[in-house]
Amino acid sequence: MTDLKSMTPEELTAWCKAQGQPGFRGKQLFQWFHRGVSSVEEMTDLPKALRELILREEGFSAPIVERKQVSKLDGTIKYLWRLRDGNCIETVLMRYHHGNSVCISSQVGCAMGCAFCASTVGGRVRNLTAGELLDQVIFTQKDSGAPISNIVLMGIGEPLDNYENVRKFLTLVNHKDGINIGMRHISLSTCGLVPGIDRLAEEGLQLTLSVSLHAPDDETRSRLMPVNRAFGVDTLLAACRRYFEKTGRRISYEYAMIDGVNDTPRHGALLAQRLEGTVAHVNLIPLNYVEESPLKPSTRVAEFQKQLEKRGVTATVRRRLGSDIDASCGQLRRKAMAETARDGGKEGSSCGFSMGTD
Numbered sequence: 001m002t003d004l005k006s007m008t009p010e011e012l013t014a015w016c017k018a019q020g021q022p023g024f025r026g027k028q029l030f031q032w033f034h035r036g037v038s039s040v041e042e043m044t045d046l047p048k049a050l051r052e053l054i055l056r057e058e059g060f061s062a063p064i065v066e067r068k069q070v071s072k073l074d075g076t077i078k079y080l081w082r083l084r085d086g087n088c089i090e091t092v093l094m095r096y097h098h099g100n101s102v103c104i105s106s107q108v109g110c111a112m113g114c115a116f117c118a119s120t121v122g123g124r125v126r127n128l129t130a131g132e133l134l135d136q137v138i139f140t141q142k143d144s145g146a147p148i149s150n151i152v153l154m155g156i157g158e159p160l161d162n163y164e165n166v167r168k169f170l171t172l173v174n175h176k177d178g179i180n181i182g183m184r185h186i187s188l189s190t191c192g193l194v195p196g197i198d199r200l201a202e203e204g205l206q207l208t209l210s211v212s213l214h215a216p217d218d219e220t221r222s223r224l225m226p227v228n229r230a231f232g233v234d235t236l237l238a239a240c241r242r243y244f245e246k247t248g249r250r251i252s253y254e255y256a257m258i259d260g261v262n263d264t265p266r267h268g269a270l271l272a273q274r275l276e277g278t279v280a281h282v283n284l285i286p287l288n289y290v291e292e293s294p295l296k297p298s299t300r301v302a303e304f305q306k307q308l309e310k311r312g313v314t315a316t317v318r319r320r321l322g323s324d325i326d327a328s329c330g331q332l333r334r335k336a337m338a339e340t341a342r343d344g345g346k347e348g349s350s351c352g353f354s355m356g357t358d
């Protein structure tokens with residue numbers, strides 16, 4: 001299979017030439033992909049021979065809307081897309097005053113196993129290709145009619161665990177011949193894979209790095225996030241300092257506030273102490289309730305924020321969007337998977353069929 005949607009115009013040009021087609025067809029293909037065509041026939045200005053070639057090579061597929069939830073409160077839209085192999089992934093469109101933002105998934109499932117996250121159920125099935133990452137942006141824009149100006153890699157999966165494809169996606173989405181979204185309008189969120197952070201720092205991109213910290217000490221963090229046993233808080237914060245030194249970009253720390261677990265005054269003091277004097281921003285997120293989880297949302301968010309601000313650490317509380325539609329990570333996919341299991345996997349509810357078979 002030739003994965004045409006994961007190619008740059010330059011690579012598509014080379015591919016076209018290798019097929020005996022004129023090189024300019026490469027740029028045409030790239031532009032069609034960025035318009036969100038759902039079938040090869042829609043690319044009307046391509047010669048039939050080229051369209052047939054693409055079909056023969058299986059070089060083209062488009063995601064299908066498996067489910068779609070629209071928030072009555074704020075217009076947030078959550079998509080569950082079905083991919084060519086039957087796997088499903090989530091994408092969320094969020095509307096802000098400063099523009100529309102799309103939150104995309106980087107993997108089918110996730111291997112990181114964070115205690116509070118719905119995406120880890122069933123583990124990591126497979127990485128998404130660069131083309132599948134791009135399609136989430138393009139098809140969300142096409143289906144919703146909302147022009148996308150910002151991208152956050154904060155959906156299902158760990159982007160730095162799919163480094164090559166995510167890096168390629170950044171090139172595609174930033175390309176002048178395509179949707180051309182600037183690096184400053186892209187955020188990437190990681191649970192703290194230190195080698196990936198260092199690799200990204202070397203690239204010197206102008207994107208925003210978000211780090212899911214969630215606790216200032218190893219004991220609490222290892223309880224919540226298994227990745228902390230490999231890269232502890234000191235190691236992670238040192239990598240963040242290196243990232244800032246290399247790129248000059250302020251790091252954003254995510255902190256999901258969990259009742260009695262990471263929200264005590266002791267945690268606040270330690271977090272402030274660790275971040276004091278660094279160029280950082282803390283995003284306090286009221287924990288989204290995940291079914292069957294014993295973890296509960298904190299009731300101390302405002303006090304915690306004040307505690308940080310008093311010590312000169314900038315902290316904001318994230319506004320919850322789409323709270324009426326399960327808009328947080330992995331919840332819709334998880335629901336669809338549970339329903340599939342209950343129905344004995346009957347036709348029509350096909351999400352998650354290939355779980356664990358990869």
Ligand code: SAH
Pocket residue numbers: 112114116117118153154155156157158159189190191192210211212254256285286287288289290328329
């Ligand atoms: N793997 C990446 C990106 C995906 S998760 C990462 O860990 O950063 C996106 C963000 O949502 C992370 O900060 C994650 O910790 C957070 N998150 C996951 N489940 C949550 C929940 N139930 N409530 C609040 N935030 C959650």
